Amino acid sequence: MDNARNVPCPFCGLGCDDLALRASDSGFAIEHGACVRSRAGFGQPPSSAKARVNGAEASLDAAVSQAAGLLGEAREPLLTGLATDVAGSRAALRLAQRTQASMDHLHGIGGFQGVLAMQSSGGMSTTMSELRNRAELVLLVGTNGVDVMPRLTERVLEGSQAAFLDGKPREVVVIGPQAPDASDSEQLHWQHIDCPVYDVPYAIGALRCLLEERDLDDAATSDLPMTALAELASRMREVDYGAVVWGPAGLGAHGDLLVEALQTLVQSLNAEKRWGGLALAGNESATTFEEVCLWSTGYPGRIRFRGDDVIYEPRLIDAGRLLSSGTTDCMVWIGGMEGDHLPGKAEVPSIVLTPYPERLDWQPDVLIPIGVPGLDHAGTSVRSDHVVSLPLRSLRDSQQPAAADVLDRILAGLPARETSSC
Amino acid sequence: MLTLLRGGTVYDPVQGINGEVRDIWVRDGRIIDAPGADAEPQQTYELRGKIVMAGGIDMHTHVGGGKVNIARTLLPPELRAEVEDSLRGPVPTAWETGLEYARMGYTAVFEPALLPVNARLAHQEMGDIPIMDKGGFAMLGNDDFLLKLLAADAPQAQINDYVSWILQATRCMAIKVVNPGGINAFKFNQRKMDLDETNPYYGVTGRRVLETLSTAVQELGVPKPLHVHTCNLGVPGNVETTLATMGATGGVPVHLTHLQFHSYGTEGDMGFSSAAAPIAEYINGHDNVSVDVGQVMFGQTCTISADAMLQYAAHPHANPKRWLAADLECEAGCGVVPFKYRDKSFVNALQWAIGLELFLGVNDPWRVVLTTDHPNGASFTSYPHLIRLLMDRSFRNDRLSSVHAEAQAATHLASMEREYDLYEIAVITRSGPARLLGLTERGNLAPGSAADIAVYTPGDDWEAVFRDASLVFKDGTLVVRDGKLVDISWGVTHWMQTEHDAGIETSLDEHFRSHYAMGLANYPVRDDDIEGDGRGKLVAYSCRRER
Numbered sequence: 001m002d003n004a005r006n007v008p009c010p011f012c013g014l015g016c017d018d019l020a021l022r023a024s025d026s027g028f029a030i031e032h033g034a035c036v037r038s039r040a041g042f043g044q045p046p047s048s049a050k051a052r053v054n055g056a057e058a059s060l061d062a063a064v065s066q067a068a069g070l071l072g073e074a075r076e077p078l079l080t081g082l083a084t085d086v087a088g089s090r091a092a093l094r095l096a097q098r099t100q101a102s103m104d105h106l107h108g109i110g111g112f113q114g115v116l117a118m119q120s121s122g123g124m125s126t127t128m129s130e131l132r133n134r135a136e137l138v139l140l141v142g143t144n145g146v147d148v149m150p151r152l153t154e155r156v157l158e159g160s161q162a163a164f165l166d167g168k169p170r171e172v173v174v175i176g177p178q179a180p181d182a183s184d185s186e187q188l189h190w191q192h193i194d195c196p197v198y199d200v201p202y203a204i205g206a207l208r209c210l211l212e213e214r215d216l217d218d219a220a221t222s223d224l225p226m227t228a229l230a231e232l233a234s235r236m237r238e239v240d241y242g243a244v245v246w247g248p249a250g251l252g253a254h255g256d257l258l259v260e261a262l263q264t265l266v267q268s269l270n271a272e273k274r275w276g277g278l279a280l281a282g283n284e285s286a287t288t289f290e291e292v293c294l295w296s297t298g299y300p301g302r303i304r305f306r307g308d309d310v311i312y313e314p315r316l317i318d319a320g321r322l323l324s325s326g327t328t329d330c331m332v333w334i335g336g337m338e339g340d341h342l343p344g345k346a347e348v349p350s351i352v353l354t355p356y357p358e359r360l361d362w363q364p365d366v367l368i369p370i371g372v373p374g375l376d377h378a379g380t381s382v383r384s385d386h387v388v389s390l391p392l393r394s395l396r397d398s399q400q401p402a403a404a405d406v407l408d409r410i411l412a413g414l415p416a417r418e419t420s421s422c
Numbered sequence: 423m424l425t426l427l428r429g430g431t432v433y434d435p436v437q438g439i440n441g442e443v444r445d446i447w448v449r450d451g452r453i454i455d456a457p458g459a460d461a462e463p464q465q466t467y468e469l470r471g472k473i474v475m476a477g478g479i480d481m482h483t484h485v486g487g488g489k490v491n492i493a494r495t496l497l498p499p500e501l502r503a504e505v506e507d508s509l510r511g512p513v514p515t516a517w518e519t520g521l522e523y524a525r526m527g528y529t530a531v532f533e534p535a536l537l538p539v540n541a542r543l544a545h546q547e548m549g550d551i552p553i554m555d556k557g558g559f560a561m562l563g564n565d566d567f568l569l570k571l572l573a574a575d576a577p578q579a580q581i582n583d584y585v586s587w588i589l590q591a592t593r594c595m596a597i598k599v600v601n602p603g604g605i606n607a608f609k610f611n612q613r614k615m616d617l618d619e620t621n622p623y624y625g626v627t628g629r630r631v632l633e634t635l636s637t638a639v640q641e642l643g644v645p646k647p648l649h650v651h652t653c654n655l656g657v658p659g660n661v662e663t664t665l666a667t668m669g670a671t672g673g674v675p676v677h678l679t680h681l682q683f684h685s686y687g688t689e690g691d692m693g694f695s696s697a698a699a700p701i702a703e704y705i706n707g708h709d710n711v712s713v714d715v716g717q718v719m720f721g722q723t724c725t726i727s728a729d730a731m732l733q734y735a736a737h738p739h740a741n742p743k744r745w746l747a748a749d750l751e752c753e754a755g756c757g758v759v760p761f762k763y764r765d766k767s768f769v770n771a772l773q774w775a776i777g778l779e780l781f782l783g784v785n786d787p788w789r790v791v792l793t794t795d796h797p798n799g800a801s802f803t804s805y806p807h808l809i810r811l812l813m814d815r816s817f818r819n820d821r822l823s824s825v826h827a828e829a830q831a832a833t834h835l836a837s838m839e840r841e842y843d844l845y846e847i848a849v850i851t852r853s854g855p856a857r858l859l860g861l862t863e864r865g866n867l868a869p870g871s872a873a874d875i876a877v878y879t880p881g882d883d884w885e886a887v888f889r890d891a892s893l894v895f896k897d898g899t900l901v902v903r904d905g906k907l908v909d910i911s912w913g914v915t916h917w918m919q920t921e922h923d924a925g926i927e928t929s930l931d932e933h934f935r936s937h938y939a940m941g942l943a944n945y946p947v948r949d950d951d952i953e954g955d956g957r958g959k960l961v962a963y964s965c966r967r968e969r
């Protein structure tokens with residue numbers, strides 16, 4: 001294990017790549033660029049866990065063979081988790097096509113709010129570097145930023161790094177229940193428009209009315225912080241470049257409608273000034289899977305393979321629903337990133353690929369330890385803004401295979417097909 | 423393995439072969455000289471009466487990079503079936519892209535608008551396109567680093583070093599500029615930028631960007647002339663800008679892309695007219711200019727462009743009404759706007775006619791490349807139809823007689839007698855783009871070249887002929903028979919190796935620290951990003967530096 005600098009971090013969608021790591025026997029200590037996620041991720045000691053079949057230690061070959069047998073018998077398999085790198089996503093898609101499986105990333109419908117909004121209204125978007133250099137005013141909707149991406153303030157919002165603000169402080173307005181997690185500085189001014197989660201859509205609606213100078217019903221706004229929203233609206237009209245940022249997880253049950261409202265708001269603001277929207281997405285490799293799934297199938301996820309066709313049903317192909325309703329008969333879980341995400345006990349034959357087998361509190365039929373991309377093996381992950389990808393590195397000699405290798409071995413072990421299609 | 427393709431009628435413009443009956447011998451993926459009378463081929467294909475050409479090369483087709491995925495997201499699946507001639511839709515998957523190209527006898531595709539910071543992912547997406555060779559053109563000219571250098575009057579040598587560094591870092595084949603300086607200006611809320619207008623922040627004109635980048639490309643020795651999507655795309659009256667752009671490089675080679683969208687006048691009651699004639703005339707008189715057309719075809723498509731400024735301006739035309747524009751990483755932008763071209767629309771019908779006027783008006787086929795700017799003018803799957811329009815005047819005029827009546831009156835198309843012959847089709851779909859790109863071993867059937875070969879069965883309907891190739895060989899392996907895939911291969915990624923002073927990285931490092939949310943060290947594409955899946959392969963070309 002060597003010391004490493006400029007290390008890309010795979011553990012959230014922010015895609016920091018400035019970490020300095022120092023190897024120790026129990027994992028890596030982070031000397032620069034630490035956050036709660038990277039500490040947990042890089043701090044993992046190398047795993048020597050063995051594969052298990054029905055709870056008993058087994059060779060990788062035996063586990064792969066058992067997994068192929070279970071999948072070969074399944075009629076409605078489900079591939080979920082899907083927290084993996086580009087190569088793992090490609091391999092998962094190959095296996096799903098071959099086994100005519102359904103696929104749903106572990107973020108489920110929460111990760112689909114942006115997609116559904118895009119398919120309804122489109123939008124106007126910006127990226128991390130544009131926001132960092134240009135945005136005079138940033139709205140953080142339903143998030144304070146750091147709850148989703150711990151280093152967002154340091155890496156992106158800090159005004160001292162802005163190339164085009166001429167030293168002016170950046171204003172950041174948090175709309176929602178969470179307070180800002182930082183205090184004002186010369187470069188960064190925070191404001192909190194406090195409202196409960198269920199009022200965030202109403203606050204955004206009121207903001208749109210204020211910006212468009214439409215009449216507002218007093219009864220509908222009585223619970224809203226209208227003075228602050230009115231001030232914000234007038235400030236929004238003044239800035240040359242603004243950004244509207246949302247954390248998909250914090251938007252509630254009908255988040256797609258809220259994202260659509262935010263996107264159309266951003267679109268209309270561009271009639272006069274420049275604005276861009278940005279989702280703090282991409283944790284657990286959601287963006288990585290979405291990108292690969294799009295170029296491979298034409299759809300962003302929530303798909304089912306049927307013959308040579310791909311069926312896209314964003315509301316129906318829901319891993320939780322498929323499992324609880326008994327409409328899947330085999331689950332494959334692929335989770336190669338954070339240890340917090342593990343599948344709940346499934347009532348159907350289950351194949352679990354995870355770097356954290358010891359944390360699983362139930363016994364799947366097949367359990368295969370895998371490596372973490374960016375720690376145990378090289379790979380590519382995609383940042384939340386979809387534009388930038390990170391060259392993940394292999395930082396240590398690992399005994400654990402990459403998810404892609406295991407999935408391809410399972411694919412190779414499947415019984416021969418009755419019909420052939422490429 | 424020795425293979426003989428016997429007795430086909432060969433069209434290979436690079437060798438000047440125009441419809442001669444020839445044998446072609448292939449060994450280990452390469453075309454070879456006839457090995458002598460006693461050589462026994464392991465495999466022989468009898469091609470008497472068949473048309474034999476090199477594999478097709480699409481020099482400008484949007485097949486990789488984030489904007490293509492945005493289009494896939496935006497374009498509703500229910501509209502895909504409406505696209506003529508194909509169930510695949512205007513924005514197919516990587517897999518379908520390879521299949522549909524291979525079916526038509528194409529063997530190479532180039533993504534012409536690769537955002538440098540997106541290079542790794544774009545290459546990985548293109549890596550999933552089967553059969554095809556691929557490559558990218560790295561976009562510069564709206565990136566803050568270049569504009570900062572220009573604003574500071576940096577010496578040309580430093581610009582050259584940067585351009586070279588970008589080619590290496592992105593593993594790209596050529597340099598593209600889109601709306602020079604304008605995409606950047608849009609981020610400072612400028613809504614329009616002509617060639618001699620200045621970027622509001624840097625005070626740099628589009629002309630200056632063009633001059634500097636075209637000079638850099640020439641001095642680095644990159645064969646492919648600067649690929650230029652000039653200002654005012656789609657704007658009536660943009661002919662003046664386009665003529666100025668062609669003259670802006672002072673004789674240095676320049677390639678104007680999707681020229682159809684830049685060939686508009688303002689005459690007539692509708693304030694929209696064809697300016698194809700003066701533009702074709704200019705090209706006919708200036709050997710340093712090459713173009714691709716960006717032909718429009720009727721039907722549903724999705725326009726995708728780095729030109730965020732003009733795509734934003736076009737958003738009211740979105741059909742269906744969902745669109746996206748984006749500012750991207752201090753490098754460029756993009757705009758994705760679904761669009762339906764209708765033959766009963768005056769403007770759309772005239773766009774269609776203008777494209778054809780350009781094809782027929784430019785005399786030298788070596789400087790015109792057949793493109794639809796996929797998917798902007800139409801899907802690449804419409805190429806066979808386009809080839810028939812070029813080869814068959816009565817078919818063309820029949821089609822013309824069914825479009826918007828006033829558009830018919832506004833075009834000279836009906837009187838244009840030219841019909842492309844097979845030799846010229848081979849030039850504009852293979853040999854010409856190969857020569858422009860500097861691909862000496864592709865786009866021809868000379869001994870020593872790669873055995874990328876397409877075989878067609880002649881017939882009265884050229885669209886049917888070019889829809890489904892009879893046989894397609896990729897690097898000597900038979901991959902398509904009668905339009906159907908019979909074997910899989912993955913092609914290579916072509917890229918241009920250039921030289922520069924490594925000192926440029928000092929300035930870049932400083933710029934990355936001040937502008938990027940990513941470090942310089944992690945920016946360049948690693949060879950393993952392309953080859954690590956075990957099937958991708960990089961092929962480097964060396965440049966001769968002219969200084």
